[in-house]
Amino acid sequence: MNTPHKGLDITTAKSSRLDQVDFDNLVFGKYYADHMMICDYKDGAWQTPQIMPYGPMEMEPSSKVFHYGQAVFEGMKAFKDADDKVWLFRPEDNFNRINISSKRMAIPEFPKEYFFDALNTLLKLDSEWIKKGDGNSLYIRPFAIGTEYGVSASPSNEYKFIIICCPAKAYYSTPVKVLISDHYSRSADGGVGYAKAAGNYGASFYPTNLAKEKGYQQVIWTDANTHEYLEEAGTMNVFFRIGDKLITAPTSDRILDGVTRKSIIDLAKHEGIDVEVRRIKVGEIVEAAKNGTLKEIFGTGTAATIAQISGFEQDGTFYDLPEVENPYNVKLKKMLQDIQYNRAEDPFDWRYAVETK
């Protein structure tokens, strides 16, 4: 973090690939904005960040990231308002979190000025990639990988911090069904579950595939010790509404401290909703589903914003949630998006204006 600020080197793309994108039938992650940022770490310091055309890079087959998984990432979004102004949502939290993740994965922390300079520069260069309209955004993926070559199991001495961007529209638009895990686990006490470490996600794919074979889109993870406590979903924190109360698990070293999660907690409280942050037993949810007090379940995350969960399987039984009037998830999602798209006041000071002119 003490690296002195040296500015950015910028090489712009000769031509834009924007006209190749079918925005009406957008496949998330298929198209990348014209520019990316790559910053190398070597000789103990982050070098001058390079803005350059998006494209492949050369990697040694012995690069540490392939063997030892030193890799962390973030996910954030840029929104365009009715006046073509571009906004980020709580980007400082993503910046802080990637450094928390990096520390746990023995990756050197990235300087703040570099991060924000790169974001501002990329979004200015590629502002045309950000489309207006509800659900539309430019998804921003900062990530860091160990690039030193060498197959000995020790931290890399060289890294790349990269930012790539791709256009996104709303997804998970239909409610999802989830499986509550009673065998597989996502993370351990003293482990890396609180970090956005690449390996956490790869590790979840096989159990998620098994859930998909049973007709579920996602797994809700439980604690690895007892499988009695509800934790989070693949890329979302999870909220349960019992009666008029909104409950979500506390963060821990097993659970990601989601930016959307904490925003939803604040918005719900602001709306006068009774929010409880505490451990939640699987049994409590099953009981509430049986006696009809379980009104809603939803996931929160940057990619999905809020994804309604319409039912869950636990221990072989499927519990279908009833339709409720004026659901919290719809109201809270609207409140959140109104702030993100600059359609409402921002009482919490969450918006970050990007200079694109």
Next chain:
Amino acid sequence: MNTPHKGLDITTAKSSRLDQVDFDNLVFGKYYADHMMICDYKDGAWQTPQIMPYGPMEMEPSSKVFHYGQAVFEGMKAFKDADDKVWLFRPEDNFNRINISSKRMAIPEFPKEYFFDALNTLLKLDSEWIKKGDGNSLYIRPFAIGTEYGVSASPSNEYKFIIICCPAKAYYSTPVKVLISDHYSRSADGGVGYAKAAGNYGASFYPTNLAKEKGYQQVIWTDANTHEYLEEAGTMNVFFRIGDKLITAPTSDRILDGVTRKSIIDLAKHEGIDVEVRRIKVGEIVEAAKNGTLKEIFGTGTAATIAQISGFEQDGTFYDLPEVENPYNVKLKKMLQDIQYNRAEDPFDWRYAVETK
């Protein structure tokens, strides 16, 4: 596994880099043998394996391995005997294990013929890279990574299975001191600890760095739930000798099923040593250290073969192990290496002859 065998495509290196290697001052992982194997998986099948000169490859910044850590690997060694014959040690176990790891990380399994054809071809082409003499070997690193581009958190549809090789000599030649973990953990029940998944190693670097700052080379992991049971070290399984008994933890979904571990168990039994495979309490080892019955601790792994552990720290106290006469670790290491280097009978049929002429 049903992919029909289509043979290999071979492009040989124009010239060898062998003369650049300083074998007297070998740095492990610095030099790679002239050839590598890359096999692509796409359209639902492994394509024809390519043997080609070792060198960098092009990767999309959005390749899944960088973001979601779908990456598994193996570590094996080729040995050269006094007659210049080349041998692998139980390669079938490594082949089986990488597919076990792959399955857990939602990576398609690799065909057996491809694996062995590639190994035989590489070792024939690069047989000069294998040096004779105790401790010398060619370290072989097969690995598989998700290469499809796209930042959505789902399994890759494209992979590369790669084999690279690098010359190795004995390491950990001086006894190591270890720290017994009482906070950080390596893996969870229902997790991926039994897989050689890249992320497991990156996750261990930070706690290992903390141990190094205290003067320890390695961490011995304990179970994440209670930290009461001894599991394994960073890249080694661990054996404890109490009195004349040799004890090691059973494998589980948290512990790697080490090839060296099971070989040492068999060799020890063959020598008439009393071997117990059972859970071991930290308290039992501390007690044995105190009353003088703890005679030896050693780690077993392909890279280190057998690494003697001369002491450990637990809960702030350092326990130094006494020097013992005719230690098991020395005798068992010799027995193992005599088989590996074809200097002794091979009663267990562990050696695999490589045709290099």
